Amino acid sequence: MNGVPLAAYIGLGMIMFTTGVVGVIIRRNPIVIFMCIELMLNSVNLTFLTFARYQMAARSSDALGMQNSLMAGQMMVIFVMAVAAAEVAVGLGIIMAIYRLRDSVDIDELNLLRG
Amino acid sequence: MNQSIGGVAITPELLLFGAVAGAATLCAIGVVAFNNAIRSALCLVVNFFLLAFLYFTLNAEMLGITQVVVYTGAIMVLFLFVIMLLNLGGLSLLVERRDPKKYLGILLGCGMFVLLGSQLLPQLVSVNAKTLDPEMAKFGGPEAIGRTLFTTYVYPFEAVSILLLIGIVGSIMLAKRRI
Numbered sequence: 490m491n492g493v494p495l496a497a498y499i500g501l502g503m504i505m506f507t508t509g510v511v512g513v514i515i516r517r518n519p520i521v522i523f524m525c526i527e528l529m530l531n532s533v534n535l536t537f538l539t540f541a542r543y544q545m546a547a548r549s550s551d552a553l554g555m556q557n558s559l560m561a562g563q564m565m566v567i568f569v570m571a572v573a574a575a576e577v578a579v580g581l582g583i584i585m586a587i588y589r590l591r592d593s594v595d596i597d598e599l600n601l602l603r604g
Numbered sequence: 605m606n607q608s609i610g611g612v613a614i615t616p617e618l619l620l621f622g623a624v625a626g627a628a629t630l631c632a633i634g635v636v637a638f639n640n641a642i643r644s645a646l647c648l649v650v651n652f653f654l655l656a657f658l659y660f661t662l663n664a665e666m667l668g669i670t671q672v673v674v675y676t677g678a679i680m681v682l683f684l685f686v687i688m689l690l691n692l693g694g695l696s697l698l699v700e701r702r703d704p705k706k707y708l709g710i711l712l713g714c715g716m717f718v719l720l721g722s723q724l725l726p727q728l729v730s731v732n733a734k735t736l737d738p739e740m741a742k743f744g745g746p747e748a749i750g751r752t753l754f755t756t757y758v759y760p761f762e763a764v765s766i767l768l769l770i771g772i773v774g775s776i777m778l779a780k781r782r783i
Contacts, residue, residue: 491735492615496728498658500721501625505632505651507717512636514709520641520687524648527679528632531655534671542662543733559743560752564760566667567753570674571764575771577679581686582778588690589781 498539505532517596519584523577530573537562537569612729621661628654641687645680652676663736664744 505528512525541562544555588594612618631654634647652675659668742748753761 491733492613492617493621493661493733494612494618494729495731495733496725497618497621497625498662499728500725501628501658503717503720503724504629507713508629508632508636510716511709511713514712515706516636518641520683520690521635521644524635524644524683527648527675528635528651531652531675534667535655535658538659538662538664538667542664543731555740556743559740560748560756563664563667563744563749564752564757566664567670567749568760568764570670571768574674574679575768577682578771578775579778581682582775585686585689586778594690 495539495543498543499536502532502536502539505529505535519587519594519596520581522596523580523584527573527577530569534566534569537565621658624654624657628658642684645683645687648683649676649680652680662744663741666744666746666749 509525509529509532512528513522516522516525541559544558584594587599591599628651631647631651635644635651638644638647652671656668656671656676659665659671
């Protein structure tokens with residue numbers, strides 16, 4: 490959208506990312522922690538697309554370079570989405586395996602790896 | 605309209621963006637704040653839909669559709685399935701204890717936001733998008749995305765396909781009781 494400054498999109502991305510970080514720190518339910526990770530990945534996606542769109546303001550003479558960087562941002566988003574899908578499938582599998590083993594998924598009680 | 609706040613002209617687009625961004629922020633906070641995991645998941649679904657709308661405003665139509673299909677269609681269904689399988693009637697009763705970690709985490713988050721925002725945002729307020737000429741506006745569509753994905757980015761694409769295959773095999777290995 491033309492009337493929106495770059496700072497608005499980046500600010501929204503930052504708010505979402507910060508919310509995700511806080512959620513990962515304070516929540517004890519591993520499924521909600523996974524959702525917060527998804528939130529962070531999405532805010533990064535938004536930032537990629539925003540910079541890909543707004544770099545037009547920086548250089549407007551170089552058509553090929555503009556196309557390349559417009560596509561580069563979108564490609565990164567596609568790859569992030571693919572990695573997120575794989576991560577969710579494996580992560581939720583791990584949560585299920587832990588639940589089957591211990592009948593509890595409280596993240597604060599899972600301390601077998603403690604040194 | 606030529607009102608402005610802090611040098612930014614108030615345009616109808618900005619008001620629309622403000623409404624969508626505000627709703628998305630509320631949903632993001634709802635994901636963290638709700639005790640019940642189902643409510644968190646539903647908040648996340650709404651957030652993803654609003655983000656898809658923002659992708660459309662950024663001339664990335666194909667990715668907006670992909671966002672709806674992949675995130676709200678596939679990933680969130682997976683989340684809801686796991687919540688259902690774990691029978692979260694018990695899990696939602698995981699009462700969040702009052703512990704210092706909570707306040708420390710919120711404090712840390714606010715500090716991070718203030719630090720990043722104070723350094724980053726003032727420089728970006730004056731940057732505005734230019735109108736794309738019709739030739740450029742095509743670059744968010746399926747044809748351009750597909751062409752680029754299978755020419756310039758074909759090796760990363762293959763790497764991602766291997767990653768997804770490993771993910772599928774791994775999650776089946778984890779989910780089966782006996783192989």
